[in-house]
Amino acid sequence: MTQSLRRSHAIPFLATVLAVLAVAVLTPLFIPTPLLAQQSLAIQGKVTDARTGEALPGANVYVSELTVGSATDRDGSYTFLIPASSVRGQQATLVVRFIGYKQKTEKIQLSPGIVTRDFALQEDVLGLEEVVVTGTIGGTFKEKLPFSVDRITSTDLQHVPANTPESAIRGKVAGVKIIQGSGQPGTAPAVQMRGATSVNTTGRSGGPLYIVDGVILGSSTVDLDALNIESIEVVKGAAASSIYGSRAAAGVVQITTNRGAHLPDGETRVTLRNEYGQNQLANKIPLTKAHHFKVNTARSDSPWVNYQSRTVARSARVSDTLWRIGPGGAVGSAFTSFKDKPYPGKTYDQIDEFFDPGFYYSNAITVTHKSRNTNFLLAFNNRRDAGVIEGNDGFKNQTMRLNVDHKFMDAVNISLSGSHSNSVRDDNNSGFFELTFMPPDVDLRTPNDDGQPYLIWPDPGQSLEANPLYSQHFREATTTRKRTLANLTTRFAPEKWFDLEAILSYDRLDDNYSNYYPKGYKTVNATTLNTGTLSKSNTGIEALNGSLTASLNYDFG
Numbered sequence: 001m002t003q004s005l006r007r008s009h010a011i012p013f014l015a016t017v018l019a020v021l022a023v024a025v026l027t028p029l030f031i032p033t034p035l036l037a038q039q040s041l042a043i044q045g046k047v048t049d050a051r052t053g054e055a056l057p058g059a060n061v062y063v064s065e066l067t068v069g070s071a072t073d074r075d076g077s078y079t080f081l082i083p084a085s086s087v088r089g090q091q092a093t094l095v096v097r098f099i100g101y102k103q104k105t106e107k108i109q110l111s112p113g114i115v116t117r118d119f120a121l122q123e124d125v126l127g128l129e130e131v132v133v134t135g136t137i138g139g140t141f142k143e144k145l146p147f148s149v150d151r152i153t154s155t156d157l158q159h160v161p162a163n164t165p166e167s168a169i170r171g172k173v174a175g176v177k178i179i180q181g182s183g184q185p186g187t188a189p190a191v192q193m194r195g196a197t198s199v200n201t202t203g204r205s206g207g208p209l210y211i212v213d214g215v216i217l218g219s220s221t222v223d224l225d226a227l228n229i230e231s232i233e234v235v236k237g238a239a240a241s242s243i244y245g246s247r248a249a250a251g252v253v254q255i256t257t258n259r260g261a262h263l264p265d266g267e268t269r270v271t272l273r274n275e276y277g278q279n280q281l282a283n284k285i286p287l288t289k290a291h292h293f294k295v296n297t298a299r300s301d302s303p304w305v306n307y308q309s310r311t312v313a314r315s316a317r318v319s320d321t322l323w324r325i326g327p328g329g330a331v332g333s334a335f336t337s338f339k340d341k342p343y344p345g346k347t348y349d350q351i352d353e354f355f356d357p358g359f360y361y362s363n364a365i366t367v368t369h370k371s372r373n374t375n376f377l378l379a380f381n382n383r384r385d386a387g388v389i390e391g392n393d394g395f396k397n398q399t400m401r402l403n404v405d406h407k408f409m410d411a412v413n414i415s416l417s418g419s420h421s422n423s424v425r426d427d428n429n430s431g432f433f434e435l436t437f438m439p440p441d442v443d444l445r446t447p448n449d450d451g452q453p454y455l456i457w458p459d460p461g462q463s464l465e466a467n468p469l470y471s472q473h474f475r476e477a478t479t480t481r482k483r484t485l486a487n488l489t490t491r492f493a494p495e496k497w498f499d500l501e502a503i504l505s506y507d508r509l510d511d512n513y514s515n516y517y518p519k520g521y522k523t524v525n526a527t528t529l530n531t532g533t534l535s536k537s538n539t540g541i542e543a544l545n546g547s548l549t550a551s552l553n554y555d556f557g
Helices: 004-031 035-041 153-159 165-169 237-248 350-354 469-475
Strands: 043-047 060-061 068-071 079-084 091-097 104-109 113-114 120-121 150-152 177-179 190-192 207-211 229-233 252-257 267-279 321-325 330-336 358-370 374-386 395-407 414-427 476-495 498-517 533-552
Touching: 043 060, 060 079, 068 079, 068 237, 104 120, 150 153, 153 229, 165 177, 165 190, 165 229, 165 252, 207 237
Parallel strands: 043 113, 043 120, 207 252
Antiparallel strands: 043 079, 060 068, 060 091, 091 104, 150 229, 177 190, 229 252, 267 358, 321 330, 358 374, 374 395, 395 414, 414 476, 476 498, 498 533
16 A cells, blocks of 8 residues: 555656756747846946036946946936846956046946946046056056056047147147147148257157057048047157057057947937138238338329439339448448338238138038947038138038947957048148238239239339239149048957957048149249149058057956
8 A cells, every 4th residue: 555655646746847847948938038138137327426426427337357338328327238148147347437537346246137336436636547558558557557648538629629630639738739830721730749959859850650540540641520539649759669669759649539339328329510710810910001212292193203303103213212421421332221101192901902811610410329239430520711811712621430339249349440531722822922022002903904803013113022812813723632541450358368459450641732824824024834834743642550469468466
C-alpha cells in the first residue's frame, strides 16, 4: 500500500517539473515586447547648480563603462535606458559633466528596474576639470596636462558673436594676437601666437595649424561658419608639436563643431538666425582743406594768378612762395610755401566721395537631432558683406555642413563630417594712394568727355594721380573660392581599458582669380591696359591625412 502511494505522488511531481520547464522555455516566445523591455535598466534624475539650485540644461550624463547616456532637458532632467544585454548586475560609474562645472561621478549597480540619481554640480572657476583633446592622444583633464591649453566654449562665443573662427578667438585667449590684415570683406585675420619681440620668430612668420573636426587644413584660411562652433582649443608654442610635428611649431587651433550630441534623446531642434548691419569706415582720414597757391580773391571768374598777378587757368596756377634772399640781396633757389589759404568756391570731401557705408547680412538655419544611437547636425549659412568702397561688390559666401554620429553597437562608434563652401570676393580694392593726393576742389564724379562716368584725370597739370572711382567702375577683379572638407572617424572600444581610433580626412581648396580691363580703358599715361587685358590664375590645394591610434588605459592604484 505504501509503495503504490509513492508511485501515485511521483507522477504529479514529474509533471509539475516538466510544466515549469515548458513555461520557462516558451514564455519568451509569447510575452509581448514591452514586458521584455522591463528587464532593461532606466536611469533618471535631475542636474542642478549646487549654489543656486537652478536647473542645468545640456549637461551630459552617461555610464562610462558603456558610453551610453543622454543630455538634460531645459528643466535639468534626464532619462535613458541601458539595454537588457548590458544589464548583468555589475557595478558601473555614472558620470555627469557640464561646461564650467566640476565633473561628478557616482557608483551604481546595473540591475533591471529604475535608478534615480540627482546631482548638484559645483562651479569650476579655474577650469581644471575641463577635458581637452588638442596635443593629446585622447580626451585628457586639463589639470593633468604638462602644458597649457586655452579652451573657448560655445557659451563664450554666444556672448560675443563673430563672423570667422579667427575673430572668435580675439580677446579670449591670453598671449594671442588677432591682426586684421585689411578692411577688405572676406579677408581672414592673421593669428599670431608669439609677440613681435619674441626671440623665436617662427610664430610671427607663419600661422598656426588649423584642425576642424579632425581635418587638418591644407591652408591657413578656415572656411567655416562661426555659428556652428562647439569649442575652440588653442595650444601655443612647441607643446603643439607633440602630436602634429613641425607643422604645428607656430601652435594649433583645433575647432570642434556642433553635432547635436548635447540634445536629449528624441529631440529635434531647428534654429534660425538672421543678422543685418552696416559697415562704416572706422577712422576717417583728415585731408587738408587749404592750399598754397597765389590767388586774387577779388576776381569771381578765376581767382588763380601767376607770379605777375595775372589771371590764369587752374592748371597754370603757381605756388605762393617766400624766396630765400642770399648775401648781397641775391634771390636763392630755396623757397617755403604754406597751405594757409582756403579753397575758393565749392569743395568736396574726397573720403566721403570714395567710401560708402555698405550693408551686411547673414542668414543661417541649423537642424540638430538626437536619438538613442544617432545624432546629427545639418546647417546652411548665406552671408553678404558689401564693405565700404563705392562700386565694390564686397564678399559673398554660402556654406553647408553635415555632421553625423552613429553607434552601431556598444563598442563601435562612427562619426562623419562634411562641409562645402563657395565664396566670391571683389578684389578691386586699389585707389587709396591716389585718393590722398586729390585736392578738395576736385569733383571725382565729373564724367569724361565721352559721357562715361568718372573723369580719369581730375586734376591735370598738378597731379599725375588717376581718379580712384574710375578703376572701381570699369575694372573687374574677382576671386572665386571653393572649399570641401570631409572626415571619417571610427572608434572601436571593446573594453574599458582599450580603444582603437582610425581617422581619415580630406581637404580640397580651389582659388580662381580673374583680372579684367575692358578695351578702351583710360589711364593718365598710355599703357597696354588701354587696349584691354584679361588674366586668370587657378590655385588648387589638396590634402589627405590619415591616422590610426591605439590607446591602453589601466589603473594600477
